[in-house]
Amino acid sequence: MNKQNFNEELLGFLDASPTPFHATLNMSMMLENAGFIKLDERQKWKLKEGKKYFVMRNDSSVIAFTYPKDKNYTIVGAHTDSPNIKLKPKPVTKEHGVVKFGVEPYGGLLLNPWFDRDLSLAGRVSYLDSKNVIQHVLINVKKAIAIIPSLAIHLDENANKERTVNKQTDISPILTTNDDFEFDEFLKLQLEKLGIQDVKALYANELSFYDTANASYVGLNDDFIASARLDNLLSCYVGLLSICNVDDDKPMMFIASDHEEVGSESTSGASGSFLENTLRRMYNDYEDYMQMIRGSILISADNAHAIHPNFPYKHDANHAPHINKGTVIKINANQRYASNSTTISRFMNVANAVNEPYQEFVTRSDMGCGSTIGPLTATRLGIDTLDVGLPTLAMHSIRELCGSDDAHSLYKIILGFSK
Incomplete structure:
Protein backbone atom coordinates (compact mmCIF):
# COMPACT_ATOMS: atom_id res chain seq x y z
CA MET A 1 0.00 0.00 0.00
CA SER A 82 -7.06 7.91 24.66
CA PRO A 83 -7.40 10.64 27.31
CA ASN A 84 -10.88 12.18 27.25
CA ILE A 85 -13.73 13.34 29.45
CA LYS A 86 -16.26 10.69 30.44
CA LEU A 87 -19.86 11.13 31.48
CA LYS A 88 -20.73 10.48 35.11
CA PRO A 89 -23.58 7.99 35.84
CA LYS A 90 -25.99 10.74 36.91
CA PRO A 91 -24.70 13.56 34.75
CA VAL A 92 -27.48 16.14 34.51
CA THR A 93 -27.38 19.47 36.33
CA LYS A 94 -29.88 22.23 35.60
CA GLU A 95 -28.77 25.63 36.84
CA HIS A 96 -28.06 29.19 35.75
CA GLY A 97 -30.30 28.88 32.70
CA VAL A 98 -28.61 25.86 31.08
CA VAL A 99 -28.48 22.09 31.25
CA LYS A 100 -24.97 20.73 31.70
CA PHE A 101 -23.34 17.34 32.13
CA GLY A 102 -21.08 16.25 34.95
CA VAL A 103 -17.91 14.66 33.59
CA GLU A 104 -14.78 12.95 34.85
CA PRO A 105 -11.33 13.19 33.21
CA TYR A 106 -9.97 9.89 31.92
CA GLY A 107 -6.20 9.60 31.78
CA GLY A 108 -3.62 12.37 31.85
CA LEU A 109 -5.29 14.75 29.43
CA LEU A 110 -4.49 18.38 28.70
CA LEU A 111 -7.65 20.11 29.88
CA ASN A 112 -7.28 23.62 28.43
CA PRO A 113 -7.66 22.57 24.77
CA TRP A 114 -11.12 21.12 25.55
CA PHE A 115 -12.64 24.58 25.93
CA ASP A 116 -14.64 26.11 23.06
CA ARG A 117 -14.77 22.90 21.00
CA ASP A 118 -17.79 21.42 19.27
CA LEU A 119 -18.34 18.23 21.27
CA SER A 120 -20.32 15.09 20.60
CA LEU A 121 -20.89 11.93 22.63
CA ALA A 122 -20.18 8.26 21.93
CA GLY A 123 -19.70 4.96 23.72
CA ARG A 124 -21.53 1.87 24.97
CA VAL A 125 -25.05 1.70 26.42
CA SER A 126 -26.54 -1.32 28.22
CA TYR A 127 -30.28 -1.87 28.49
CA LEU A 128 -32.89 -4.50 29.33
CA ASP A 129 -35.20 -5.65 26.53
CA SER A 130 -38.77 -6.96 26.81
CA LYS A 131 -37.47 -10.56 27.13
CA ASN A 132 -35.45 -9.54 30.22
CA VAL A 133 -32.17 -9.94 28.35
CA ILE A 134 -29.42 -7.38 28.92
CA GLN A 135 -28.24 -5.95 25.60
CA HIS A 136 -25.22 -3.80 24.81
CA VAL A 137 -25.01 -1.37 21.91
CA LEU A 138 -22.60 1.29 20.66
CA ILE A 139 -23.89 4.77 20.01
CA ASN A 140 -22.32 7.78 18.31
CA VAL A 141 -24.41 10.96 18.40
CA LYS A 142 -22.11 12.59 15.78
CA LYS A 143 -23.93 15.94 16.02
CA ALA A 144 -22.18 18.65 18.04
CA ILE A 145 -24.43 18.68 21.12
CA ALA A 146 -22.26 20.37 23.74
CA ILE A 147 -19.50 22.87 24.41
CA ILE A 148 -17.32 23.93 27.36
CA PRO A 149 -17.19 27.73 27.08
CA SER A 150 -14.13 29.59 28.30
CA LEU A 151 -14.44 32.31 30.90
CA ALA A 152 -14.03 35.67 29.12
CA ILE A 153 -10.72 37.44 29.68
CA HIS A 154 -12.64 40.42 31.11
CA LEU A 155 -13.60 38.17 34.03
CA ASP A 156 -10.17 36.58 34.43
CA GLU A 157 -7.35 39.05 34.06
CA ASN A 158 -4.75 36.32 34.70
CA ALA A 159 -6.02 34.04 31.93
CA ASN A 160 -2.94 34.59 29.74
CA LYS A 161 -0.54 34.46 32.67
CA GLU A 162 -1.67 31.44 34.63
CA ARG A 163 -4.66 29.24 34.01
CA THR A 164 -5.51 26.27 36.15
CA VAL A 165 -8.58 24.12 35.53
CA ASN A 166 -10.70 22.62 38.30
CA LYS A 167 -11.71 19.13 37.13
CA GLN A 168 -14.95 19.19 39.12
CA THR A 169 -16.32 22.65 38.43
CA ASP A 170 -14.73 24.08 35.28
CA ILE A 171 -15.19 21.48 32.54
CA SER A 172 -18.90 20.66 32.56
CA PRO A 173 -20.19 20.79 28.96
CA ILE A 174 -23.42 22.75 28.41
CA LEU A 175 -26.09 21.16 26.20
CA THR A 176 -29.24 23.25 26.07
CA THR A 177 -31.33 25.99 27.65
CA ASN A 178 -34.36 23.68 27.67
CA ASP A 179 -35.20 22.72 31.26
CA ASP A 180 -37.35 19.83 30.01
CA PHE A 181 -34.28 17.83 28.98
CA GLU A 182 -34.25 14.26 30.36
CA PHE A 183 -31.15 12.10 30.04
CA ASP A 184 -32.98 8.76 29.71
CA GLU A 185 -35.16 10.15 26.92
CA PHE A 186 -32.03 11.40 25.17
CA LEU A 187 -30.48 7.90 25.33
CA LYS A 188 -33.68 6.23 24.13
CA LEU A 189 -33.74 8.58 21.16
CA GLN A 190 -30.19 7.55 20.25
CA LEU A 191 -31.21 3.89 20.43
CA GLU A 192 -34.27 4.56 18.29
CA LYS A 193 -32.01 6.07 15.63
CA LEU A 194 -30.31 2.66 15.51
CA GLY A 195 -33.66 0.95 15.07
CA ILE A 196 -33.87 -0.22 18.69
CA GLN A 197 -37.39 0.19 20.06
CA ASP A 198 -37.48 -2.70 22.53
CA VAL A 199 -36.09 -0.95 25.64
CA LYS A 200 -37.67 -2.05 28.91
CA ALA A 201 -35.11 -0.32 31.12
CA LEU A 202 -31.88 1.62 30.65
CA TYR A 203 -29.00 0.33 32.73
CA ALA A 204 -25.35 1.42 32.69
CA ASN A 205 -23.39 3.35 30.09
CA GLU A 206 -19.80 4.25 29.27
CA LEU A 207 -19.96 7.46 27.25
CA SER A 208 -17.23 9.93 26.33
CA PHE A 209 -17.20 13.35 24.74
CA TYR A 210 -15.08 13.94 21.65
CA ASP A 211 -14.26 16.79 19.27
CA THR A 212 -16.36 16.65 16.11
CA ALA A 213 -13.57 18.14 13.96
CA ASN A 214 -12.36 15.56 11.45
CA ALA A 215 -8.79 14.34 11.12
CA SER A 216 -6.99 16.30 8.41
CA TYR A 217 -3.73 17.14 6.72
CA VAL A 218 -2.00 20.30 7.93
CA GLY A 219 1.06 22.05 6.56
CA LEU A 220 2.29 23.73 3.42
CA ASN A 221 2.98 20.37 1.79
CA ASP A 222 0.60 18.28 3.91
CA ASP A 223 3.54 17.68 6.23
CA PHE A 224 1.37 16.82 9.23
CA ILE A 225 -1.75 14.94 10.25
CA ALA A 226 -3.88 16.59 12.94
CA SER A 227 -6.49 14.57 14.82
Whole structure:
Protein backbone atom coordinates (compact mmCIF):
# COMPACT_ATOMS: atom_id res chain seq x y z
CA MET A 1 0.00 0.00 0.00
CA ASN A 2 1.44 3.38 -0.98
CA LYS A 3 1.68 6.26 1.49
CA GLN A 4 -1.21 8.28 0.07
CA ASN A 5 -3.72 5.42 0.30
CA PHE A 6 -2.36 4.47 3.72
CA ASN A 7 -2.90 7.97 5.09
CA GLU A 8 -6.31 8.46 3.50
CA GLU A 9 -7.56 5.27 5.15
CA LEU A 10 -5.91 6.36 8.40
CA LEU A 11 -7.92 9.59 8.42
CA GLY A 12 -11.14 7.63 7.93
CA PHE A 13 -10.25 5.21 10.72
CA LEU A 14 -9.56 8.06 13.14
CA ASP A 15 -12.87 9.78 12.37
CA ALA A 16 -14.84 6.53 12.71
CA SER A 17 -13.28 5.62 16.08
CA PRO A 18 -14.32 8.16 18.75
CA THR A 19 -14.05 5.57 21.56
CA PRO A 20 -12.14 2.30 22.18
CA PHE A 21 -15.40 0.44 21.53
CA HIS A 22 -15.75 1.96 18.07
CA ALA A 23 -12.06 1.48 17.29
CA THR A 24 -12.25 -2.20 18.23
CA LEU A 25 -15.43 -2.71 16.21
CA ASN A 26 -13.84 -1.06 13.17
CA MET A 27 -10.71 -3.18 13.50
CA SER A 28 -12.77 -6.36 13.83
CA MET A 29 -14.64 -5.55 10.62
CA MET A 30 -11.38 -4.90 8.79
CA LEU A 31 -9.98 -8.19 10.07
CA GLU A 32 -13.05 -10.10 8.88
CA ASN A 33 -12.73 -8.46 5.47
CA ALA A 34 -9.11 -9.65 5.39
CA GLY A 35 -10.16 -13.27 6.01
CA PHE A 36 -9.62 -13.53 9.78
CA ILE A 37 -11.99 -15.88 11.63
CA LYS A 38 -13.64 -14.54 14.80
CA LEU A 39 -13.18 -16.59 17.97
CA ASP A 40 -15.27 -16.55 21.14
CA GLU A 41 -13.44 -16.82 24.47
CA ARG A 42 -16.42 -18.65 25.96
CA GLN A 43 -16.23 -21.51 23.46
CA LYS A 44 -13.67 -24.24 22.80
CA TRP A 45 -11.13 -23.28 20.17
CA LYS A 46 -10.20 -25.65 17.35
CA LEU A 47 -7.43 -23.81 15.56
CA LYS A 48 -6.20 -25.03 12.18
CA GLU A 49 -2.73 -24.48 10.86
CA GLY A 50 -2.69 -22.02 7.96
CA LYS A 51 -5.77 -20.12 9.13
CA LYS A 52 -5.86 -16.69 10.80
CA TYR A 53 -8.03 -15.60 13.71
CA PHE A 54 -9.05 -12.75 15.99
CA VAL A 55 -10.74 -12.46 19.38
CA MET A 56 -12.22 -9.52 21.31
CA ARG A 57 -12.64 -8.79 25.00
CA ASN A 58 -14.94 -6.20 26.60
CA ASP A 59 -15.67 -4.80 23.11
CA SER A 60 -12.60 -2.60 23.63
CA SER A 61 -9.56 -4.88 23.12
CA VAL A 62 -8.68 -7.16 20.24
CA ILE A 63 -6.03 -9.77 19.40
CA ALA A 64 -5.45 -11.02 15.85
CA PHE A 65 -2.97 -13.69 14.78
CA THR A 66 -1.89 -15.89 11.93
CA TYR A 67 -1.42 -19.57 12.78
CA PRO A 68 1.35 -21.08 10.67
CA LYS A 69 3.74 -23.90 11.53
CA ASP A 70 6.47 -21.42 12.45
CA LYS A 71 6.09 -20.24 16.07
CA ASN A 72 8.57 -17.32 16.03
CA TYR A 73 6.05 -14.49 16.16
CA THR A 74 6.39 -10.79 15.51
CA ILE A 75 3.85 -9.30 17.93
CA VAL A 76 2.76 -5.67 17.60
CA GLY A 77 1.19 -4.18 20.72
CA ALA A 78 -0.79 -0.95 20.96
CA HIS A 79 -3.67 0.50 22.98
CA THR A 80 -7.18 1.58 21.99
CA ASP A 81 -7.88 4.20 24.65
CA SER A 82 -7.06 7.91 24.66
CA PRO A 83 -7.40 10.64 27.31
CA ASN A 84 -10.88 12.18 27.25
CA ILE A 85 -13.73 13.34 29.45
CA LYS A 86 -16.26 10.69 30.44
CA LEU A 87 -19.86 11.13 31.48
CA LYS A 88 -20.73 10.48 35.11
CA PRO A 89 -23.58 7.99 35.84
CA LYS A 90 -25.99 10.74 36.91
CA PRO A 91 -24.70 13.56 34.75
CA VAL A 92 -27.48 16.14 34.51
CA THR A 93 -27.38 19.47 36.33
CA LYS A 94 -29.88 22.23 35.60
CA GLU A 95 -28.77 25.63 36.84
CA HIS A 96 -28.06 29.19 35.75
CA GLY A 97 -30.30 28.88 32.70
CA VAL A 98 -28.61 25.86 31.08
CA VAL A 99 -28.48 22.09 31.25
CA LYS A 100 -24.97 20.73 31.70
CA PHE A 101 -23.34 17.34 32.13
CA GLY A 102 -21.08 16.25 34.95
CA VAL A 103 -17.91 14.66 33.59
CA GLU A 104 -14.78 12.95 34.85
CA PRO A 105 -11.33 13.19 33.21
CA TYR A 106 -9.97 9.89 31.92
CA GLY A 107 -6.20 9.60 31.78
CA GLY A 108 -3.62 12.37 31.85
CA LEU A 109 -5.29 14.75 29.43
CA LEU A 110 -4.49 18.38 28.70
CA LEU A 111 -7.65 20.11 29.88
CA ASN A 112 -7.28 23.62 28.43
CA PRO A 113 -7.66 22.57 24.77
CA TRP A 114 -11.12 21.12 25.55
CA PHE A 115 -12.64 24.58 25.93
CA ASP A 116 -14.64 26.11 23.06
CA ARG A 117 -14.77 22.90 21.00
CA ASP A 118 -17.79 21.42 19.27
CA LEU A 119 -18.34 18.23 21.27
CA SER A 120 -20.32 15.09 20.60
CA LEU A 121 -20.89 11.93 22.63
CA ALA A 122 -20.18 8.26 21.93
CA GLY A 123 -19.70 4.96 23.72
CA ARG A 124 -21.53 1.87 24.97
CA VAL A 125 -25.05 1.70 26.42
CA SER A 126 -26.54 -1.32 28.22
CA TYR A 127 -30.28 -1.87 28.49
CA LEU A 128 -32.89 -4.50 29.33
CA ASP A 129 -35.20 -5.65 26.53
CA SER A 130 -38.77 -6.96 26.81
CA LYS A 131 -37.47 -10.56 27.13
CA ASN A 132 -35.45 -9.54 30.22
CA VAL A 133 -32.17 -9.94 28.35
CA ILE A 134 -29.42 -7.38 28.92
CA GLN A 135 -28.24 -5.95 25.60
CA HIS A 136 -25.22 -3.80 24.81
CA VAL A 137 -25.01 -1.37 21.91
CA LEU A 138 -22.60 1.29 20.66
CA ILE A 139 -23.89 4.77 20.01
CA ASN A 140 -22.32 7.78 18.31
CA VAL A 141 -24.41 10.96 18.40
CA LYS A 142 -22.11 12.59 15.78
CA LYS A 143 -23.93 15.94 16.02
CA ALA A 144 -22.18 18.65 18.04
CA ILE A 145 -24.43 18.68 21.12
CA ALA A 146 -22.26 20.37 23.74
CA ILE A 147 -19.50 22.87 24.41
CA ILE A 148 -17.32 23.93 27.36
CA PRO A 149 -17.19 27.73 27.08
CA SER A 150 -14.13 29.59 28.30
CA LEU A 151 -14.44 32.31 30.90
CA ALA A 152 -14.03 35.67 29.12
CA ILE A 153 -10.72 37.44 29.68
CA HIS A 154 -12.64 40.42 31.11
CA LEU A 155 -13.60 38.17 34.03
CA ASP A 156 -10.17 36.58 34.43
CA GLU A 157 -7.35 39.05 34.06
CA ASN A 158 -4.75 36.32 34.70
CA ALA A 159 -6.02 34.04 31.93
CA ASN A 160 -2.94 34.59 29.74
CA LYS A 161 -0.54 34.46 32.67
CA GLU A 162 -1.67 31.44 34.63
CA ARG A 163 -4.66 29.24 34.01
CA THR A 164 -5.51 26.27 36.15
CA VAL A 165 -8.58 24.12 35.53
CA ASN A 166 -10.70 22.62 38.30
CA LYS A 167 -11.71 19.13 37.13
CA GLN A 168 -14.95 19.19 39.12
CA THR A 169 -16.32 22.65 38.43
CA ASP A 170 -14.73 24.08 35.28
CA ILE A 171 -15.19 21.48 32.54
CA SER A 172 -18.90 20.66 32.56
CA PRO A 173 -20.19 20.79 28.96
CA ILE A 174 -23.42 22.75 28.41
CA LEU A 175 -26.09 21.16 26.20
CA THR A 176 -29.24 23.25 26.07
CA THR A 177 -31.33 25.99 27.65
CA ASN A 178 -34.36 23.68 27.67
CA ASP A 179 -35.20 22.72 31.26
CA ASP A 180 -37.35 19.83 30.01
CA PHE A 181 -34.28 17.83 28.98
CA GLU A 182 -34.25 14.26 30.36
CA PHE A 183 -31.15 12.10 30.04
CA ASP A 184 -32.98 8.76 29.71
CA GLU A 185 -35.16 10.15 26.92
CA PHE A 186 -32.03 11.40 25.17
CA LEU A 187 -30.48 7.90 25.33
CA LYS A 188 -33.68 6.23 24.13
CA LEU A 189 -33.74 8.58 21.16
CA GLN A 190 -30.19 7.55 20.25
CA LEU A 191 -31.21 3.89 20.43
CA GLU A 192 -34.27 4.56 18.29
CA LYS A 193 -32.01 6.07 15.63
CA LEU A 194 -30.31 2.66 15.51
CA GLY A 195 -33.66 0.95 15.07
CA ILE A 196 -33.87 -0.22 18.69
CA GLN A 197 -37.39 0.19 20.06
CA ASP A 198 -37.48 -2.70 22.53
CA VAL A 199 -36.09 -0.95 25.64
CA LYS A 200 -37.67 -2.05 28.91
CA ALA A 201 -35.11 -0.32 31.12
CA LEU A 202 -31.88 1.62 30.65
CA TYR A 203 -29.00 0.33 32.73
CA ALA A 204 -25.35 1.42 32.69
CA ASN A 205 -23.39 3.35 30.09
CA GLU A 206 -19.80 4.25 29.27
CA LEU A 207 -19.96 7.46 27.25
CA SER A 208 -17.23 9.93 26.33
CA PHE A 209 -17.20 13.35 24.74
CA TYR A 210 -15.08 13.94 21.65
CA ASP A 211 -14.26 16.79 19.27
CA THR A 212 -16.36 16.65 16.11
CA ALA A 213 -13.57 18.14 13.96
CA ASN A 214 -12.36 15.56 11.45
CA ALA A 215 -8.79 14.34 11.12
CA SER A 216 -6.99 16.30 8.41
CA TYR A 217 -3.73 17.14 6.72
CA VAL A 218 -2.00 20.30 7.93
CA GLY A 219 1.06 22.05 6.56
CA LEU A 220 2.29 23.73 3.42
CA ASN A 221 2.98 20.37 1.79
CA ASP A 222 0.60 18.28 3.91
CA ASP A 223 3.54 17.68 6.23
CA PHE A 224 1.37 16.82 9.23
CA ILE A 225 -1.75 14.94 10.25
CA ALA A 226 -3.88 16.59 12.94
CA SER A 227 -6.49 14.57 14.82
CA ALA A 228 -7.86 13.53 18.14
CA ARG A 229 -6.75 10.15 19.52
CA LEU A 230 -3.51 9.83 17.53
CA ASP A 231 -2.23 8.45 20.84
CA ASN A 232 -2.69 5.60 20.23
CA LEU A 233 -5.02 4.86 17.31
CA LEU A 234 -2.06 5.72 15.09
CA SER A 235 -0.23 2.61 16.29
CA CYS A 236 -3.43 0.55 16.23
CA TYR A 237 -3.85 1.37 12.56
CA VAL A 238 -0.21 0.55 11.75
CA GLY A 239 -0.42 -2.81 13.54
CA LEU A 240 -3.77 -3.65 11.99
CA LEU A 241 -2.66 -2.87 8.43
CA SER A 242 0.52 -4.85 9.00
CA ILE A 243 -1.19 -8.08 10.02
CA CYS A 244 -3.86 -7.69 7.33
CA ASN A 245 -1.15 -7.53 4.67
CA VAL A 246 1.33 -10.15 5.91
CA ASP A 247 1.43 -13.54 4.20
CA ASP A 248 -0.65 -16.22 5.96
CA ASP A 249 2.41 -18.44 6.44
CA LYS A 250 4.24 -15.74 8.43
CA PRO A 251 3.76 -15.75 12.23
CA MET A 252 2.41 -12.35 13.26
CA MET A 253 0.15 -11.17 16.05
CA PHE A 254 -1.47 -7.82 16.75
CA ILE A 255 -2.88 -6.84 20.13
CA ALA A 256 -4.69 -3.59 20.92
CA SER A 257 -5.50 -3.28 24.64
CA ASP A 258 -7.76 -0.89 26.50
CA HIS A 259 -6.99 1.20 29.62
CA GLU A 260 -3.30 1.94 28.98
CA GLU A 261 -3.85 5.61 29.80
CA VAL A 262 -4.97 4.70 33.34
CA GLY A 263 -2.45 1.98 34.17
CA SER A 264 -3.61 -1.04 32.11
CA GLU A 265 -4.97 -2.84 35.20
CA SER A 266 -8.23 -4.35 33.95
CA THR A 267 -9.49 -7.54 32.31
CA SER A 268 -8.95 -5.91 28.91
CA GLY A 269 -5.73 -4.04 29.76
CA ALA A 270 -2.13 -5.07 29.15
CA SER A 271 -1.65 -5.96 32.82
CA GLY A 272 -4.61 -8.32 32.56
CA SER A 273 -4.68 -11.87 31.28
CA PHE A 274 -6.02 -11.36 27.74
CA LEU A 275 -2.78 -11.86 25.81
CA GLU A 276 -1.47 -14.67 28.01
CA ASN A 277 -4.81 -16.48 27.90
CA THR A 278 -4.81 -16.28 24.10
CA LEU A 279 -1.24 -17.49 23.71
CA ARG A 280 -1.81 -20.43 26.06
CA ARG A 281 -4.87 -21.50 24.06
CA MET A 282 -2.86 -21.27 20.86
CA TYR A 283 -0.13 -23.48 22.38
CA ASN A 284 -1.56 -25.56 25.23
CA ASP A 285 1.58 -27.71 25.41
CA TYR A 286 3.92 -25.88 27.79
CA GLU A 287 7.06 -26.73 25.79
CA ASP A 288 5.47 -25.36 22.60
CA TYR A 289 4.32 -22.29 24.51
CA MET A 290 7.76 -21.54 25.91
CA GLN A 291 9.42 -22.10 22.53
CA MET A 292 7.03 -19.55 21.06
CA ILE A 293 7.64 -17.05 23.88
CA ARG A 294 11.41 -17.25 23.68
CA GLY A 295 11.48 -17.26 19.87
CA SER A 296 9.20 -14.24 19.43
CA ILE A 297 9.55 -10.48 19.75
CA LEU A 298 7.02 -7.91 20.95
CA ILE A 299 7.09 -4.46 19.35
CA SER A 300 5.26 -2.16 21.76
CA ALA A 301 4.13 0.75 19.60
CA ASP A 302 3.03 3.95 21.31
CA ASN A 303 3.50 7.61 20.46
CA ALA A 304 6.75 9.42 21.23
CA HIS A 305 7.32 13.06 22.14
CA ALA A 306 8.69 14.92 19.14
CA ILE A 307 10.92 17.87 19.99
CA HIS A 308 8.71 20.95 20.32
CA PRO A 309 10.22 23.79 18.27
CA ASN A 310 9.06 26.36 20.83
CA PHE A 311 10.26 24.36 23.84
CA PRO A 312 13.43 22.54 22.69
CA TYR A 313 14.92 22.60 26.20
CA LYS A 314 12.39 19.95 27.24
CA HIS A 315 14.45 17.33 25.38
CA ASP A 316 17.91 15.83 25.65
CA ALA A 317 19.68 17.49 22.73
CA ASN A 318 21.19 14.22 21.44
CA HIS A 319 17.94 12.24 21.72
CA ALA A 320 15.27 14.61 20.42
CA PRO A 321 12.98 13.01 17.80
CA HIS A 322 11.89 15.03 14.79
CA ILE A 323 8.61 14.66 12.93
CA ASN A 324 8.90 12.91 9.54
CA LYS A 325 12.36 11.60 10.36
CA GLY A 326 11.34 8.04 11.16
CA THR A 327 10.20 5.73 13.93
CA VAL A 328 11.48 6.46 17.43
CA ILE A 329 13.20 3.75 19.47
CA LYS A 330 12.46 4.45 23.14
CA ILE A 331 15.17 3.79 25.69
CA ASN A 332 15.19 4.17 29.47
CA ALA A 333 17.85 2.93 31.91
CA ASN A 334 15.21 2.35 34.61
CA GLN A 335 13.10 0.04 32.45
CA ARG A 336 10.22 2.44 31.90
CA TYR A 337 10.66 1.20 28.34
CA ALA A 338 11.46 -2.44 27.65
CA SER A 339 13.99 -1.89 24.84
CA ASN A 340 17.43 -3.44 25.28
CA SER A 341 20.48 -3.74 23.05
CA THR A 342 19.37 -7.05 21.51
CA THR A 343 15.84 -5.95 20.59
CA ILE A 344 17.05 -2.52 19.46
CA SER A 345 19.60 -4.17 17.19
CA ARG A 346 16.96 -6.40 15.62
CA PHE A 347 14.78 -3.39 14.87
CA MET A 348 17.68 -1.39 13.44
CA ASN A 349 18.69 -4.31 11.24
CA VAL A 350 15.19 -4.70 9.76
CA ALA A 351 14.78 -0.93 9.29
CA ASN A 352 18.08 -0.75 7.44
CA ALA A 353 17.11 -3.72 5.27
CA VAL A 354 13.94 -1.95 4.08
CA ASN A 355 15.68 1.47 3.87
CA GLU A 356 13.51 3.17 6.48
CA PRO A 357 14.83 5.76 8.98
CA TYR A 358 14.73 5.53 12.76
CA GLN A 359 15.60 7.73 15.72
CA GLU A 360 16.45 7.18 19.38
CA PHE A 361 14.70 8.85 22.30
CA VAL A 362 15.86 9.19 25.89
CA THR A 363 14.05 11.46 28.35
CA ARG A 364 16.06 14.21 29.99
CA SER A 365 17.65 12.80 33.13
CA ASP A 366 16.05 15.52 35.27
CA MET A 367 12.52 14.80 34.03
CA GLY A 368 10.07 11.98 34.67
CA CYS A 369 9.58 9.29 32.05
CA GLY A 370 6.24 7.81 31.10
CA SER A 371 5.79 4.12 30.47
CA THR A 372 3.97 1.86 28.01
CA ILE A 373 2.52 -1.61 27.69
CA GLY A 374 6.02 -2.86 26.80
CA PRO A 375 7.46 -3.41 30.30
CA LEU A 376 4.10 -4.73 31.55
CA THR A 377 3.89 -7.39 28.86
CA ALA A 378 7.58 -8.28 29.02
CA THR A 379 7.29 -8.81 32.78
CA ARG A 380 4.14 -10.91 32.56
CA LEU A 381 5.20 -13.12 29.63
CA GLY A 382 9.00 -13.05 29.57
CA ILE A 383 9.05 -12.14 25.88
CA ASP A 384 11.83 -10.07 24.29
CA THR A 385 10.36 -6.59 23.86
CA LEU A 386 11.11 -3.32 22.14
CA ASP A 387 9.38 0.03 22.70
CA VAL A 388 8.96 2.24 19.65
CA GLY A 389 6.73 5.17 18.76
CA LEU A 390 5.82 7.74 16.17
CA PRO A 391 6.92 11.32 16.91
CA THR A 392 3.97 13.46 18.02
CA LEU A 393 3.33 17.00 19.19
CA ALA A 394 0.56 18.08 21.61
CA MET A 395 0.27 14.56 23.01
CA HIS A 396 -2.83 14.10 25.19
CA SER A 397 -4.43 17.22 23.78
CA ILE A 398 -7.89 17.09 22.23
CA ARG A 399 -6.08 17.47 18.88
CA GLU A 400 -2.61 15.99 18.40
CA LEU A 401 -0.12 16.32 15.56
CA CYS A 402 2.07 13.74 13.82
CA GLY A 403 4.00 13.55 10.56
CA SER A 404 2.44 12.31 7.33
CA ASP A 405 5.50 10.13 6.57
CA ASP A 406 6.19 8.31 9.82
CA ALA A 407 3.27 5.88 10.23
CA HIS A 408 3.71 4.46 6.74
CA SER A 409 7.43 4.08 7.41
CA LEU A 410 6.79 2.03 10.58
CA TYR A 411 4.28 -0.09 8.64
CA LYS A 412 7.01 -1.04 6.15
CA ILE A 413 9.44 -1.88 8.96
CA ILE A 414 6.94 -4.18 10.68
CA LEU A 415 6.27 -5.99 7.41
CA GLY A 416 10.04 -6.30 7.08
CA PHE A 417 10.15 -8.45 10.22
CA SER A 418 8.22 -11.13 8.29
CA LYS A 419 10.52 -11.28 5.28
